[in-house]
Amino acid sequence: MTRSAPRRSDPSSDRGQANLAALVVALIVLTATVGVTLGLAEGALAGADRQPADRRAAVASAERLIAADSPVTRRENVLNASALDSLSPERLVTLAPPLRDAAFVVRIDGRSVVERGDPTDGVSFRRIALVSSAEERTRTVAADGAVTLPRRTDSVRLEFNGADVETVRANGRIVLHRPGGLRGAETVSVSRSETLTISFDANATGTVTVTSTPERTRKTTLEVRVDA
Amino acid sequence: MRDERRSACAVPDRAQLSLPVVEAAVGVAFLLAVAASFGLALPAPATAEAQLDAFADDAGTVLAGEPPRHAGDTRLGEVTRSPAAFERERGALRDRVRRILGDNLLFRVETPHGAVGFERPNGVATGRASVATAGGEVVVWVWYV
Numbered sequence: 009m010t011r012s013a014p015r016r017s018d019p020s021s022d023r024g025q026a027n028l029a030a031l032v033v034a035l036i037v038l039t040a041t042v043g044v045t046l047g048l049a050e051g052a053l054a055g056a057d058r059q060p061a062d063r064r065a066a067v068a069s070a071e072r073l074i075a076a077d078s079p080v081t082r083r084e085n086v087l088n089a090s091a092l093d094s095l096s097p098e099r100l101v102t103l104a105p106p107l108r109d110a111a112f113v114v115r116i117d118g119r120s121v122v123e124r125g126d127p128t129d130g131v132s133f134r135r136i137a138l139v140s141s142a143e144e145r146t147r148t149v150a151a152d153g154a155v156t157l158p159r160r161t162d163s164v165r166l167e168f169n170g171a172d173v174e175t176v177r178a179n180g181r182i183v184l185h186r187p188g189g190l191r192g193a194e195t196v197s198v199s200r201s202e203t204l205t206i207s208f209d210a211n212a213t214g215t216v217t218v219t220s221t222p223e224r225t226r227k228t229t230l231e232v233r234v235d236a
Numbered sequence: 237m238r239d240e241r242r243s244a245c246a247v248p249d250r251a252q253l254s255l256p257v258v259e260a261a262v263g264v265a266f267l268l269a270v271a272a273s274f275g276l277a278l279p280a281p282a283t284a285e286a287q288l289d290a291f292a293d294d295a296g297t298v299l300a301g302e303p304p305r306h307a308g309d310t311r312l313g314e315v316t317r318s319p320a321a322f323e324r325e326r327g328a329l330r331d332r333v334r335r336i337l338g339d340n341l342l343f344r345v346e347t348p349h350g351a352v353g354f355e356r357p358n359g360v361a362t363g364r365a366s367v368a369t370a371g372g373e374v375v376v377w378v379w380y381v
Contacts, residue, residue, distance in 0.1 A: 037264060053274075135290055
């Protein structure tokens with residue numbers, strides 16, 4: 009015991025300075041690591057920013073543009089070509105209020121349709137839709153025969169000037185009937201999902217003007233880009 | 237007594253590891269663990285899936301709104317009517333979906349009588365939409381090439 013006591017005290021007095029250096033090195037290493045960690049955390053947080061306000065506005069306005077009750081569609085996901093031309097930024101903001109204070113552009117197949125401001129950096133959302141354009145097709149048919157419309161339509165207008173017709177059938181179903189003879193012009197709504205054959209009653213004479221509005225659709229991509 | 241003396245002698249020979257260095261090593265390991273959790277544990281943004289879901293939904297809506305080629309209420313109703321109708325229409329359905337979706341998307345359309353399109357891959361973001369028809373459910377899967 010008497011020998012071991014001074015031995016134990018000697019090395020501890022030698023190690024005093026070494027401990028201080030180790031402490032300094034340890035603090036420096038720790039501080040550097042804290043700095044690197046903060047940098048990583050900052051980068052991760054910046055990368056996690058998904059611009060939720062812009063995204064919400066883009067998703068909501070794209071959804072409302074192609075909805076069935078939108079002013080620019082005929083039915084769900086089918087855009088009306090002529091109504092698209094009359095779409096203004098003000099009407100679009102009324103339709104989709106999240107766009108109120110944002111710069112936005114609506115593109116159809118890359119062509120800008122509505123634009124306000126310059127949304128260079130922002131969120132874009134795409135939807136797939138059809139653009140339909142309807143054109144009137146008029147043909148004159150003899151009332152003693154039947155006519156099959158080559159392309160499907162959702163409404164047919166018939167003009168009976170110069171004809172004596174009591175009954176009109178669409179695919180065998182009676183859609184118009186007047187005992188004394190039909191007069192003027194009548195519009196009939198028909199199913200878009202079947203080919204239409206129009207026939208008249210057996211005693212019909214003269215000619216009937218049949219006007220149908222077949223629609224032609226093409227596929228398109230609707231893109232809304234919003235930068236608030 | 238002998239054991240105690242031997243241990244007391246052994247300490248100065250082995251040069252005890254400096255405690256601050258040990259603490260610093262533990263601290264660095266802890267901080268790096270926190271940093272790694274920032275780098276690794278953040279989920280990837282699910283924005284691609286939202287976009288793909290919208291594409292699948294649009295494809296299903298467009299198909300469900302199209303008139304049938306022969307019989308049935310809609311184009312999707314036609315392919316779910318019977319196995320024979322599906323076999324007859326599968327080529328046309330595949331071409332139609334391919335045209336609707338464009339070149340950068342692959343797809344699979346599953347009907348009660350079979351499926352058209354490509355095999356669904358594992359591990360990529362996919363969008364899904366289902367359409368109810370009179371003959372059963374039609375599921376549209378969409379993913380990027």
